[in-house]
Amino acid sequence: MTQSVVVQVGQCGNQVGCRFWDLALREHSHVNKKGLYDEALSSFFRNVDSRKGEGRTCGVGGRIQHLKARAVLVDMEEGVVNEILQGPLREVFDSTQLLTDVSGSGNNWAVGHMTYGSAYREQIVEKLRRAAEHCDCLQCFFLIHSMGGGTGSGLGTRVLSLLEEEFPEVCRIVTSIYPSAEDDVITSPYNSVLAMRELTEHADCVLPVENQSLVDIVSKIQHMSHGAKPGQVIRRDTAIISGRGGVSAAEKPFDAMNNIVANLLLSITSSARFEGSLNMDLNEIAMNLVPFPRLHYLVPSLTPLYTLADVSVPTRRLDQMFSDAFSKDHQLIRADPKRSLYLACALMVRGNVQVSDLRRNIERLKPSLPFVSWNQEGWKTGLCSVPPVGHSHSLLALANNTCVKPTFVELRERFTKLYRKKAHLHHYLHVEGMEQSCFSEAIASLGSLIEEYQHLDATKGTLMHDAPRLSISR
Structure with missing residues (x-):
């Protein structure tokens, strides 16, 4: 069984990571009723027997003693990491996985990349190596960071280059949160462009997510949840809007936004965490979707985002899910992929969906999707049998598409x-x-x-x- 390590850098990276671990545990507990440490759990968690001392893992199939996330948390301010350590996830991390400072990077890429990158280089490498040593077969590093601030953009991309140096054979998939034009960090364009060069040079795949797109999605969910039209009722017990990522007034605006990004990570890792009739290996994403090494920016779209009560016919709902994945309302950047050129596309489906459903919908949609002439069959598909909590099925589309250009x-x-x-x-x-x-x-x-x-x-x-x-x- 392969394992992956999640590396969370900066305030945004750690907040999104926190939501990922919370929802991942919820998914596993929903499926794993007997509380056994199995292969599904071992992909992103290790099982520590605290009686035998820190770091020893129990064999697959044993009772869960103490789950630890396969993660490294880095931030040059203590606030968010301390919040995680005082919250419900505090038992999932230990001090060997954490690296914090007190002064922050002052929204300055250079401070994060040069100053902290040099000062903490050895400690970062040590924590990454320690996380890797806990894996029997390390397959992928997932890096989560934002582009606009100093630590996420600067130190985040420094960590990325260290991953390439130390683990050149291990796939590096980066989820990057891009600032909106109204971003309150005035230097965010500098930080983002300086970070872009590093992402282009050192990542295998980048999943760009725009803050503005998340804001638009959340406001639409909130609008619909208050009954925009008769019959348009959002089901509240769904992974997209449940827990601290929901639509209740008590939550901070970015909780729901972080929840959407966490669901992107849940979907992309589902084949590694659960069984399926057509599981997609994480290495296959870069191998099949990136024909040109620099053009590795894969536009993500998630569906269902808006779970309505008025779509009751199962086949119609399923076909609508595939149609929605290519509509601009479901993209996690502001883009319309159907008006641009596809180099390749992956469809990662979860739940009770048949291979025949997948093929039928690809054939139905293909005529409306402009693919490069030399890769008309450039589809990669994955089927995971376990749906997100609260849904019967879901779909993540990853499009290598020129719509990222704007x-x-x-x-x-x-x-x-x-x-x-x-x-x-x-x-x-x-x-x-x-x-x-x-x-x-x-x-x-x-x-x-x-x-x-x-x-x-x-x-x-x-x-x-x-x-x-x-x-x-x-």
């Missing part, structure tokens, strides 16, 4: 507006190891990435005879 173009424009005035630049250049060339190299890297997507877009509807101008991935 997000990157907008980011470049926001960066350029600041950089042209040299606004706040001195805060970065005062950091040891940071030079102005870091900015010019980062914006050049982003420009090159945008051009590669533009080149593909320009070939839409042609035979693409010149496709090999882009270097083919391994």
Whole structure:
């Protein structure tokens, strides 16, 4: 059985990670009624017998003694990690998995990447190695971070490069939360563009999620939950809106947003955690969806997000789920993939869905989805038999699609507006190891990435005879 390690960096990374572990435990307890430590649990948890001392794991199939998450938590402010340690998940982590400081990165990529990255390099590597040593067969590192702040963007991408150095053969899948244009961190365009270069160079796959898209989804859920139309009632006991990620007034606005990202992680890891008739290996995501090594940004969409009471016919509901996965309302970035070009697409289905349902819906939708001519059959599918709690089935689509380009173009424009005035630049250049060339190299890297997507877009509807101008991935 393979195992994966989740690395949470910065305030946002740790808040999303906290929701993931909470919901993952809920899913496993829903399925694992006897409380046995089995292969499903071992993929993301280890079983520690506290009587025999820290670090010893019980064999698969034994009673659960004490579950520990396969995770490393890093933040240069103590607040969020301390909150986790005082909450219901405190028993799931121990001190060897945590790394905190008190002063934070001041919304400065350079402080996170250069200052803290250098000061804590050995400690970070030690914690990553320790997490890896607890795995029998380490398959993947999941990194969760945000792009706008200093620790998430700076130290997060430093951790990513350390993962490549220390574990070059282990897949690196990054979930990156992108700031909205109205972000209250004025330097977020600098942080995001500097981080983008690192993501392009060192990640195997990046799942971009935009804050604005999450805000739009949550506000739509809230609108519908208050009965926008007769019959449009949201079922409250669902994984998307339950617990601290729900729609009750007592919750903070970002709780529901974090919950959606946590559900993305639940879906992408479901094949590793549970049985299924068509399980998808995590390594297969990069292998099958990334034909060009730099173009590894996979647009995620989740469905159902809006669980309505008025869709009662099972087949209709199932077919609607597949249609929704390609609609712009269900994308986790503001994009319409049907109007852009697909390089490849993965469909990760959970619940009581047959292979025939999957194939029928792909055939139904294919004519409306523009794929590159040389990869018309570029579909990867996975079927996991265990649905999310509260649902009969769910679907995660990961689209390698040129629709990410507008997000990157907008980011470049926001960066350029600041950089042209040299606004706040001195805060970065005062950091040891940071030079102005870091900015010019980062914006050049982003420009090159945008051009590669533009080149593909320009070939839409042609035979693409010149496709090999882009270097083919391994």
